[in-house]
Amino acid sequence: MNRRRFLHTLALSGIAATASRVPAIAAAGKPFRTPSKLLAGAGTPLRFPADWDGGPIVAAATKQNVWPDTQTDVWTYGGSWPGPTIRVKRGDTFKARMVNMLDEPTIIHWHGMIVPHEMDGHPSQAVGTKESYNYSFPILNRAGMYWYHPHPHHRTAIQAYRGMAGLFIVEDDAEKDLGLPDGGHDIPLVLQDRRIRDSRSEFRYEIVTDDDHIQGFLGDAVFVNGTPDPYLEVAKGLYRFRLLNGANARIFYLSFTDDRPFHIIASDGGLLDKPYKVSLLSISPGERFEILVDFSGDDIGTSVMLRSEETGGGAGYPPPQGAAFPVIRFDVVKEATKTFTIPQTLVPYEQYRAEDAVRERDFILSIKHEGSVGNLDVGHFINGLEFEMDRVDGTIPINELEIWNFRNTSLAPHPMHAHGVQFQVLDRAGNTNLAARDRGWKDTILVLPYQTVRVLVRFNPYPGIYLVHCHNLEHESHGMMLNFEVTGEPTGVESAAAQIEKLDLK
Ligand SMILES: [Cu+2]
Structure with a gap:
C-alpha cells in the first residue's frame, strides 16, 4: 500500500469517527457515471475555446453542439462554448464591453484580477436585459491563468452552470524567459460537471435534495473545455496543462491512472518559486493550478488517463463525492518536434511574514x-x-x-x-x-x-x-x-x- 492509499484509508476511518456529526453528507454524491467508451479508445477530441476577438462580449442564450450530433441549450459569452479565451499582457490596459441579451440581470467578474471596484463585477453593478457595461482596467497581475464568470446576486450559480465562463490569461516577460512548454504544448483544461438529460437538449439544474443544498450541485458527467468524454492526442514530450475548476461545487482529486508524478508550477496568482513534484492534486471550485506532465517515456500508441479519485470524507478530510471517474484521456501518437525541460526555479515573489x-x-x-x-x-x-x-x-x-x-x-x-x-x-x-x-x-x-x-x-x-x-x-x-x-x-x-x-x- 503506497502512502496515498494509506491516507485514503485513514480518511475512510475518519467517517466512522465523525459519523454522528455528518448525518446528511455521509451518503452524499451520486455515483459518477463512468464513460467507459473513454477507456475503449473512442471519445470526443478535446475542444478549445476560440481566442476573444476584441469585440463586445455578448451574454445570451444559444444552442451549441456540446455533443457533435446534438443541439444543446446553453448560455454563452460571445456564442462560444466555453467562453472565448482573453489573452492580455501585464502592463496593458484591458477594455471590453459586455452586452446582456439574457432575460435577467448579469455582470462579469474577472476572477483573480486586481481591478478597481467599479470594474470588479460586484452584484450591485448587474445590468438588465439589452443593457451593457464597459470595462477598462490596467493589467497588474503576474502572468497566470485567471477567468471570468457572472456575478449577479442569487443567479451566479445558474448562469455559470448554463455555460457562462471563460479564461483570462495574463502573460509577462518573467514567464517568457523560462521557456516553458508553449504552442501546442500549452493546454488549458477547464474542469466542470453537469447533470444531463437523456435528450441532451439542456443541462439539468434542480436543487432538490439535502445534498444539493449542503454539498452544492454535483453533476453526473464530466466535461473538459465543454467536451464530453474528452481525449487529447499528445506527442512524446513535456506539456503545460493549465487547470481551472469551473464546476459549481465538485472538488476534483486528480491523478493519472499509472500514478505518474507531475510538477505543479503555478497556482491561482501565477508561477510558484519552483516546481513541486506531486502525484495527486485536489482542485476546488474557482481554483487554478498549472502542471507539467511528461509523456516522453510513453510508447506511441499508448494512453494514460487523468482521473478524479474517490475520497473518504470525515473531519479534516475531503468529503465523499461519489466513485472515482475519468476526466480526460491522453493518447500518445507521435514523436515531439520540440523539446522542453522542467526549469529548476521559476519566478521568485515576496513572501509575507x-x-x-x-x-x-x-x-x-x-x-x-x-x-x-x-x-x-x-x-x-x-x-x-x-x-x-x-x-x-x-x-x-x-x-x-x-x-x-x-x-x-x-x-x-x-x-x-x-x-x-x-x-x-x-x-x-x-x-x-x-x-x-x-x-x-x-x-x-x-x-x-x-x-x-x-x-x-x-x-x-x-x-x-x-x-x-x-x-x-x-x-x-x-x-x-x-x-x-x-x-x-x-x-x-x-x-x-x-x-x-x-x-x-x-
Ligand atoms: Cu461553501
Whole structure:
C-alpha cells in the first residue's frame, strides 16, 4: 500500500469517527457515471475555446453542439462554448464591453484580477436585459491563468452552470524567459460537471435534495473545455496543462491512472518559486493550478488517463463525492518536434511574514440545517450573516497586512474566495509546512470540514467595496458572501507601469 492509499484509508476511518456529526453528507454524491467508451479508445477530441476577438462580449442564450450530433441549450459569452479565451499582457490596459441579451440581470467578474471596484463585477453593478457595461482596467497581475464568470446576486450559480465562463490569461516577460512548454504544448483544461438529460437538449439544474443544498450541485458527467468524454492526442514530450475548476461545487482529486508524478508550477496568482513534484492534486471550485506532465517515456500508441479519485470524507478530510471517474484521456501518437525541460526555479515573489501582520480577523463558516432528513432547511453563513447587498460587513485599511482566519465549523468544504486581492496561506490546521497546493499567490482556498486555514492578506492599490465568499456557487447564491470596504487613498494608480513598480507584483 503506497502512502496515498494509506491516507485514503485513514480518511475512510475518519467517517466512522465523525459519523454522528455528518448525518446528511455521509451518503452524499451520486455515483459518477463512468464513460467507459473513454477507456475503449473512442471519445470526443478535446475542444478549445476560440481566442476573444476584441469585440463586445455578448451574454445570451444559444444552442451549441456540446455533443457533435446534438443541439444543446446553453448560455454563452460571445456564442462560444466555453467562453472565448482573453489573452492580455501585464502592463496593458484591458477594455471590453459586455452586452446582456439574457432575460435577467448579469455582470462579469474577472476572477483573480486586481481591478478597481467599479470594474470588479460586484452584484450591485448587474445590468438588465439589452443593457451593457464597459470595462477598462490596467493589467497588474503576474502572468497566470485567471477567468471570468457572472456575478449577479442569487443567479451566479445558474448562469455559470448554463455555460457562462471563460479564461483570462495574463502573460509577462518573467514567464517568457523560462521557456516553458508553449504552442501546442500549452493546454488549458477547464474542469466542470453537469447533470444531463437523456435528450441532451439542456443541462439539468434542480436543487432538490439535502445534498444539493449542503454539498452544492454535483453533476453526473464530466466535461473538459465543454467536451464530453474528452481525449487529447499528445506527442512524446513535456506539456503545460493549465487547470481551472469551473464546476459549481465538485472538488476534483486528480491523478493519472499509472500514478505518474507531475510538477505543479503555478497556482491561482501565477508561477510558484519552483516546481513541486506531486502525484495527486485536489482542485476546488474557482481554483487554478498549472502542471507539467511528461509523456516522453510513453510508447506511441499508448494512453494514460487523468482521473478524479474517490475520497473518504470525515473531519479534516475531503468529503465523499461519489466513485472515482475519468476526466480526460491522453493518447500518445507521435514523436515531439520540440523539446522542453522542467526549469529548476521559476519566478521568485515576496513572501509575507506573519510577524508583519497588524491585525487578525475571523471568518466563521457555518451551515444551519434544521428539519428532517430529506426535507432540511439549509442556510450558509459567514460570521452568522447572509449576504445583504447594501450592508458593509467590515473595513480594511489599504496596504496593511492582515491575518484572516477561515474557521470552518461545518460539515461541508468551502472554497473561500476574496475579490480585489491575491493572498498567501500562512497555515492549514496549524501546520505552516505547506503542501504544494497551498503555496504561492492564491485568491481561492479550500477550507475542509472543521478545519481552520489562515491566510495573509494585503489590499493594494484600490480602495472600495469588495467581496469575500464561498466559491461553492450554491453556497454563494444562498448568501455565503460578505461585503467589505478597503479604505484609504488609492496608491499608485497613475499608470499601470507605476502600479507594478510600487506593488512589486513580480
Ligand atoms: Cu461553501
